[in-house]
Amino acid sequence: xxxxxxxxxxxxxxxxxxxxxxxxxxxxxxxxxxxxxxxxxxxxxxxxxxxxxxxxxxxxxxxxxxxxxxxxxxxxxxxxxxxxxxxxxxxxxxxxxxxxxxxxxxxxxxxxxxxxxxxxxxxxxxxxxxxxxxxxxxxxxxxxxxxxxxxxxxxxxxxxxxxxxxxxxxxxxxxxxxxxxxxxxxxxxxxxxxxxxxxxxxxxxxxxxxxxxxxxxxxxxxxxxxxxxxxxxxxxxxxxxxxxxxxxxxxxxxxxxxxxxxxxxxxxxxxxxxxxxxxxxxxxxxxxxxxxxxxxxxxxxxxxxxxxxxxxxxxxxxxxxxxxxxxxxxxxxxxxxxxxxxxxxxxxxxxxxxxxxxxxxxxxxxxxxxxxxxxxxxxxx
Amino acid sequence: xxxxxxxxxxxxxxxxxxxxxxxxxxxxxxxxxxxxxxxxxxxxxxxxxxxxxxxxxxxxxxxxxxxxxxxxxxxxxxxxxxxxxxxxxxxxxxxxxxxxxxxxxxxxxxxxxxxxxxxxxxxxxxxxxxxxxxxxxxxxxxxxxxxxxxxxxxxxxxxxxxxxxxxxxxxxxxxxxxxxxxxxxxxxxxxxxxxxxxxxxxxxxxxxxxxxxxxxxxxxxxxxxxxxxxxxxxxxxxxxxxxxxxxxxxxxxxxxxxxxxxxxxxxxxxxxxxxxxxxxxxxxxxxxxxxxxxxxxxxxxxxxxxxxxxxxxxxxxxxxxxxxxxxxxxxxxxxxxxxxxxxxxxxxxxxxxxxxxxxxxxxxxxxxxxxxxxxxxxxxxxxxxxxxxxxxxxxxxxxxxxxxxxxxxxxxxxxxxxxxxxxxxxxxxxxxxxxxxxxxxxxxxxxxxxxxxxxxxxxxxxxxxxxxxxxxxxxxxxxxxxxxxxxxxxxxxxxxxxxxxxxxxx
Numbered sequence: 013x014x015x016x017x018x019x020x021x022x023x024x025x026x027x028x029x030x031x032x033x034x035x036x037x038x039x040x041x042x043x044x045x046x047x048x049x050x051x052x053x054x055x056x057x058x059x060x061x062x063x064x065x066x067x068x069x070x071x072x073x074x075x076x077x078x079x080x081x082x083x084x085x086x087x088x089x090x091x092x093x094x095x096x097x098x099x100x101x102x103x104x105x106x107x108x109x110x111x112x113x114x115x116x117x118x119x120x121x122x123x124x125x126x127x128x129x130x131x132x133x134x135x136x137x138x139x140x141x142x143x144x145x146x147x148x149x150x151x152x153x154x155x156x157x158x159x160x161x162x163x164x165x166x167x168x169x170x171x172x173x174x175x176x177x178x179x180x181x182x183x184x185x186x187x188x189x190x191x192x193x194x195x196x197x198x199x200x201x202x203x204x205x206x207x208x209x210x211x212x213x214x215x216x217x218x219x220x221x222x223x224x225x226x227x228x229x230x231x232x233x234x235x236x237x238x239x240x241x242x243x244x245x246x247x248x249x250x251x252x253x254x255x256x257x258x259x260x261x262x263x264x265x266x267x268x269x270x271x272x273x274x275x276x277x278x279x280x281x282x283x284x285x286x287x288x289x290x291x292x293x294x295x296x297x298x299x300x301x302x303x304x305x306x307x308x309x310x311x312x313x314x315x316x317x318x319x320x321x322x323x324x325x326x327x328x329x330x331x332x333x334x335x336x337x338x339x340x341x342x343x344x345x346x347x348x349x350x351x352x353x354x355x356x357x358x359x360x361x362x363x364x365x366x367x368x369x370x371x372x373x374x375x376x377x378x379x380x381x382x383x384x385x386x387x388x389x390x391x392x393x
Numbered sequence: 394x395x396x397x398x399x400x401x402x403x404x405x406x407x408x409x410x411x412x413x414x415x416x417x418x419x420x421x422x423x424x425x426x427x428x429x430x431x432x433x434x435x436x437x438x439x440x441x442x443x444x445x446x447x448x449x450x451x452x453x454x455x456x457x458x459x460x461x462x463x464x465x466x467x468x469x470x471x472x473x474x475x476x477x478x479x480x481x482x483x484x485x486x487x488x489x490x491x492x493x494x495x496x497x498x499x500x501x502x503x504x505x506x507x508x509x510x511x512x513x514x515x516x517x518x519x520x521x522x523x524x525x526x527x528x529x530x531x532x533x534x535x536x537x538x539x540x541x542x543x544x545x546x547x548x549x550x551x552x553x554x555x556x557x558x559x560x561x562x563x564x565x566x567x568x569x570x571x572x573x574x575x576x577x578x579x580x581x582x583x584x585x586x587x588x589x590x591x592x593x594x595x596x597x598x599x600x601x602x603x604x605x606x607x608x609x610x611x612x613x614x615x616x617x618x619x620x621x622x623x624x625x626x627x628x629x630x631x632x633x634x635x636x637x638x639x640x641x642x643x644x645x646x647x648x649x650x651x652x653x654x655x656x657x658x659x660x661x662x663x664x665x666x667x668x669x670x671x672x673x674x675x676x677x678x679x680x681x682x683x684x685x686x687x688x689x690x691x692x693x694x695x696x697x698x699x700x701x702x703x704x705x706x707x708x709x710x711x712x713x714x715x716x717x718x719x720x721x722x723x724x725x726x727x728x729x730x731x732x733x734x735x736x737x738x739x740x741x742x743x744x745x746x747x748x749x750x751x752x753x754x755x756x757x758x759x760x761x762x763x764x765x766x767x768x769x770x771x772x773x774x775x776x777x778x779x780x781x782x783x784x785x786x787x788x789x790x791x792x793x794x795x796x797x798x799x800x801x802x803x804x805x806x807x808x809x810x811x812x813x814x815x816x817x818x819x820x821x822x823x824x825x826x827x828x829x830x831x832x833x834x835x836x837x838x839x840x841x842x843x844x845x846x847x848x849x850x851x852x853x854x855x856x857x858x859x860x861x862x863x864x865x866x867x868x869x870x871x872x873x874x875x876x877x878x879x880x881x882x883x884x885x886x887x888x889x890x891x892x893x894x895x896x897x898x899x
Contacts, residue, residue, distance in 0.1 A: 229518035231865035234877025242766045267540040273551060280868075282527050292552050299557050303537045303772070305870030311518050312865075330526055330867065332519055 029215070029227035030057030030201040033316040033346040034356060035323045037377045040342065041069055044189030044197060050345075050352040051199040052181035057227075057348060062202030062214035063183040064175025066166075066223035066318055067194035074127040075170040077104055078148055078220075083211055084122040085161030093155055093162045099135065100151065101128040109174075109187070116182040121211055125172070145220055145265065152219060157248040163212045168221030171320065175200075175214035183214075195376065196323055198316050200225040216318075217253045219261050223318045226253040227348060228333045231311030239306035256315060259307050271324060271373060277304040279329040279369035316346050322375035331368035338363040344374045401483040404441035407462050408450065412436050414458035421450040421459060426823035426833050448812040449823035481744070492744040495817030495827065497644055497736040497781050497803065500748050504736075505755035505888070506787045510897055512878040514865040521867050523858035529868040530854055532798050534635075534775040535560035535704040536728040558728065559704050561615075561635055563798060564593030565854040566869060567788065569846075570733075570779050570802030571617050571639065571708065573599030575652045575661050575673065576740030576817070580837040581809060581826045582607060587843030589613040592850050597800070600639055600650070600675060602664040603629055615706065618695065620649060621675035623665035630698050635729070637706040638691060640679070643737025643780040646710035646751045650675035650741070656820055656829050689725035696726070704728035711735060711757030711780065712750075716764035723765060723774045731800065732757055734780020738803040740827055741818030754780035755794060759892045762795025762874060771874075785853035789860050794892065795874040808849050809842045 032050045036042070044065060051063070071079050080097075084090040097103060109123040130147045142150065152164045166173035171194075174187040180201045184190075200215035216223040230236060230252040237247050237255055243266070245258045256278070263274040277300055286297045301308075312332030316325045325346040327335050338345045338353045338360035345353045350363060366372050408429055410421075415437060422430040422437065429443040430450065444461060451459040468476045477500075481492055514520040521528070535558055542554035569585045576599065583606065585596040590613045597615040598607065602624020607614060616633035618625050630636050641647065652661075652673035662669040682688050692705050706729035707722045709715070719730050734754020739747065758778045765771040778796035781803060782788055788799045803813065810824035817827035825837030861867065864878055872878065880897040881889050889896055 229865075231514065231518055232871035232875060234875030235871060235873060237877070238766060238874055242769050242771060269541060269543065270551060273541075273543075283529060283531055284527060292546075293550075295557075296551060296553050299541060299553055301870075302533050302557060302560065303539075303541050305868075306874065308868060308871055310866035310868060310871035330521070 029203055029225075030054030030348045030352075031199065031215075031225045031227050031314065031316055031346075032348070032352050032356075033196070033198040033225070033318070033323055033325060033344075035196040035318075035344050035374050035376070036342050037344070037374060038342045039069065039195040039376050041193040041195050042197075043191065043193050044184055046356045047197040047199045048181055048184040048189060050347060050356045051184075051201050052179075053352045053355045054201050054348055055179060055181070057203060058179060058201030059203045060179050061177055061204050062175070062200070062210075063178055063180030064173060064200050064202075064214040064216055064225075065180070065184065065187075065189060066171065066173045066196075066198045066216040066218065066225070067189070067192055068171045068196040068221070068318060068320060069194040070172045070192055071127070071170050074104065077127040077129050078144075078167055078169055079172055080126040080128065080164055081109060081166035081172055081174075082124050082126070082155070083163045083165060084124065087122070089159060089161030090122055090124065093159050096151075096155065096159070097126060097128065100131055100147075101126075101134075102131055103128040111186050112188050114182065114185050117176060117178045117186040120176060120186070125166075149219060149261070153246045153248070157246045165212065166218050168218060168223070169320070171218075171221050171223070171318075173216050173218050173223060175216065176211050177214065196318055198223060198225045198318050198323070212249060213251060215253055217249075217251070217257045219257050220265070221318075221320045222257055222260055224253050224257045224260070224315055225317075226256060226313060226315045228252065228313030228315075228328065229311055230255060230309050230313060232309060235306050236309065252313070256309065256313075256317070259309070260317060263304070263307065271322075272371070273300065275324060275326055275369075275371040275373075276300060277307050278309045279326060279371075280304075280308050281369065282329070314348065322373065324371050324373050325366065326371040327366060327368055329369040334365075336363065336365055337372045344372070346372065400487055402480055402487075403466055404444065404464050406444045406446045407441050407464050408439040408444045409460050409462060410437050410439060411458045411460075414456045416456055416458075418455060420453055420455065424449045424453045424823060426821040426828060426830070445814040445816045446812065447814040447816070447823050449810070452810070493741050493818050494744045494747055494815055495739060495741055495819075496813055496815040497738045498748045499815060502736070502753070505753055505884075505892065506783075506790050508882050508884050508888075509755075509790050509879045509892070509894065510882060511786075511789065511793075511860060511864070512880070513863040518865045520865050521862040523855075523862040523867075526862070526867060528858040528861055529870075530565045530857060532563040532566040532869060533560040534563065534706075534729050534777070534797055536774060537772045539769075539772050559635075559702055561595060561704060561729075562593070563595065565850060565857075566792060566796075566798040567592075567594055567850050567853070568615070568777065568798055568800045569594075569596035569805050570738075570800035571597035571599035571615070571637065572740070572802055572806075573601030573617075573623075574604050574664055575601040575656065575829070576650075577806075577827050578822075578825055578829060578834040578837060579604055579606065579660070580834050580839050581806070581842075583839035584809060584837070584842035584846060585805060586610040586613060587839055588846035588850065591843070591847050594850070595634060597637060598633075601652075601661070601673075602666060603632055604660070604664045608632060617708075618691075619675055620677070620679045621665075621673060623667065623673060623675075626666075627698055630695060631703070633703070635704045635706055636695050636699060637708055637729075637731065638679075638688070638695070638727075639708045640682070640688075641708070641710035641712075641733070642739060642742075643710045643733030643735055643751055643754070644739035644747045645742035646712050646746070647677060648742060648746050649677040658829060661829065685721045685725055688722065692726045706731055706777070708733060710737075711752045711754055713752060715752065715757045716760040719761045719776075720764055720768055720770070723770050727774050729775045729777060730761075731777040731779065732761060733800075734758075734778070737780035738806075739817075754778050754791070756888075756891050758791060758796055759794045759876075759894075763893055766874075785856040785860075788853065789857055789872070790879060792869065792873050793875055793879050795876075797873065804849070805846060808845050809837060
């Protein structure tokens with residue numbers, strides 16, 4: 013049975029997974045073929061119940077517009093959501109997402125994409141004055157939680173998510189990713205244990221141009237969720253990955269923290285480490301734990317999160333999930349298994365396993381980086 | 394009324410002495426604070442009427458010759474007219490007056506902690522071995538900003554823009570509940586002070602002022618300001634790590650306190666700053682707090698007096714509308730809210746209030762935490778839950794419901810020998826805990842019981858670490874408020890809804 017939303021009678025989705033990522037810091041674009049091969053190699057890390065990709069730089073012609081990818085269960089849902097969109101957005105273009113009918117993806121929802129921006133005279137202006145980004149976030153929450161049979165799975169600018177139920181290599185063929193180009197790709201192969209056939213449950217998860225692929229189970233989900241609800245996030249999907257996406261959105265976009273600090277909240281250093289820091293840093297890190305203790309992601313995870321200017325890969329604070337990184341020239345590769353990296357790049361310059369809780373942060377070059385403390389503790393071959 | 398000494402009430406317990414074992418050492422006579430025993434020429438005689446089953450005599454009998462048993466003489470069983478009611482009627486008809494009792498209610502109410510079960514990891518996420526991996530229990534009590542404000546140094550390094558509001562750092566999420574000098578002995582307070590210092594936690598000295606001997610433990614002491622304002626002066630407010638305004642107590646919400654004049658000896662008179670031999674009366678309300686805006690004034694008066702360097706806590710009893718009350722307290726500027734549940738202990742309270750007023754801590758805590766989150770102010774204050782935390786399991790469940798830390802009072806007294814006989818108000822405690830009689834107080838060695846308190850809290854902390862590990866988290870903040878890790882058994886839909894948890898199996 014086809015489902016967009018998590019209507020299973022569970023509090024949340026649990027899954028194991030495989031993941032991959034490629035980024036070129038000069039924003040040189042490549043098509044989806046490489047990453048498809050890499051994630052295909054991790055075939056056994058999934059069970060055919062979810063695969064997906066995020067591509068950055070996919071829509072250069074509409075780079076200034078929000079690209080919404082929406083799945084619909086039926087025409088009625090599509091009509092309802094489009095009514096909302098027309099009321100609130102200037103829609104430059106809408107079209108079905110091009111797909112190739114292949115034997116392995118038989119059953120799929122209606123897949124549509126919209127390039128648009130919020131109207132300046134939209135109705136909600138009457139009672140508050142949200143910035144465009146905030147309004148888009150709110151719209152995503154509204155559609156995902158209040159509109160039956162509709163689910164926004166991508167809402168960023170010049171980027172797109174392509175995902176569904178199936179093995180990732182089949183999903184890649186279904187969406188014809190060989191024809192799409194981007195400077196950054198992430199991919200995911202899913203092994204859910206209790207939510208079969210749920211299109212919305214595939215990764216990546218996105219909000220604006222944040223995208224997350226995630227392997228793991230957040231044992232602190234309960235409090236992370238309640239913490240986010242305090243900031244009016246609605247967690248309609250009941251997945252760990254949704255929690256991570258929203259925490260990042262809160263910390264980086266809303267609270268204005270640096271990515272480095274945000275990663276030190278997700279995988280907070282232990283007090284025994286903090287105690288050894290110099291006084292100003294110790295104070296800062298103690299405050300981070302005091303203020304953001306409820307945002308600590310506890311339990312096993314490996315994640316790759318992408319944003320338009322870069323990519324971050326990291327593990328939980330005691331490294332309970334695999335994560336390998338490598339570089340070759342302007343390319344950085346991340347994967348759950350070293351073999352996947354070799355599939356994309358047979359002779360990398362360096363390959364290393366990032367330490368527990370230590371992020372690999374890669375930024376594209378045209379961005380003037382503020383305060384990068386690039387973790388250079390790389391273990392070379 | 395000629396036979397005024399005649400009573401319908403039979404002794405509740407029988408203190409039986411095996412004369413063949415007894416060596417007539419008379420240790421029981423010496424140990425009993427109640428005067429149960431006397432020497433009858435060739436053997437020990439017990440006045441059963443005086444026995445409260447505090448357990449002191451048989452614990453210290455070298456020959457194990459004493460057994461205290463429930464009086465087997467039956468009252469005719471009646472599920473409606475229970476002995477509790479019948480005996481109370483007799484008592485009140487004989488002497489009139491309000492029935493006073495010590496400790497929390499002994500009546501059988503539903504204990505919600507006993508209807509909640511914990512989660513653990515299987516397959517999809519690994520559990521963590523606390524003996525091999527770090528496991529963090531460190532807890533900070535105090536106001537937290539909702540977001541971090543950053544500045545950057547010239548090198549672009551981020552630093553704190555504003556210093557954090559004052560916090561109480563606890564190495565493990567326990568504190569010793571407020572018990573005043575007067576209601577308990579100085580030695581009992583000293584035992585807790587020694588343990589708190591060794592454990593890196595804090596004790597609360599209650600409303601009876603700060604004895605000179607405890608001043609050196611200031612970093613581990615919360616000083617209290619209650620309606621009687623005993624011993625309160627500027628140095629007092631600054632001598633601890635935090636100040637607590639006591640509004641109410643779980644065992645007696647809405648009721649003040651009364652320490653009779655005969656208990657006000659030199660030392661207590663000095664510490665409480667009241668004349669020798671006068672009654673120490675804590676009015677039911679603070680007479681300068683008749684509403685929430687008055688509370689705000691007192692909170693800020695204390696903050697002014699302490700130069701904004703000490704967190705201010707407000708202690709309230711869990712009553713029906715507790716969620717809204719606590720929300721108001723937080724908005725009034727409290728940094729910590731201490732919620733004392735229905736079953737909480739006391740040195741003395743009218744039994745009618747103790748046994749009938751208030752609501753259980755589990756329900757109160759769940760509602761308060763949820764309400765503060767709905768209002769987006771949960772970060773503004775830390776929550777301490779109290780009201781008969783009997784085990785580390787209770788503590789874990791309270792924390793999962795949303796408490797930052799738990800306070801233990803009765804459990805700490807049990808460490809010191811308390812058998813929960815409920816006669817604290819008489820001042821005859823054979824264990825030297827709730828008495829000021831020097832011959833009784835002397836027997837409570839602060840170092841011995843300080844060490845046992847240390848042992849207990851250390852053991853409970855290890856147990857919490859085990860549970861955290863089994864849940865696959867390595868820090869207490871990942872359990873705090875994580876109700877997803879709790880499931881209810883034998884609870885109604887309403888109870889589950891109030892607790893914010895799901896029934897087991899779902």
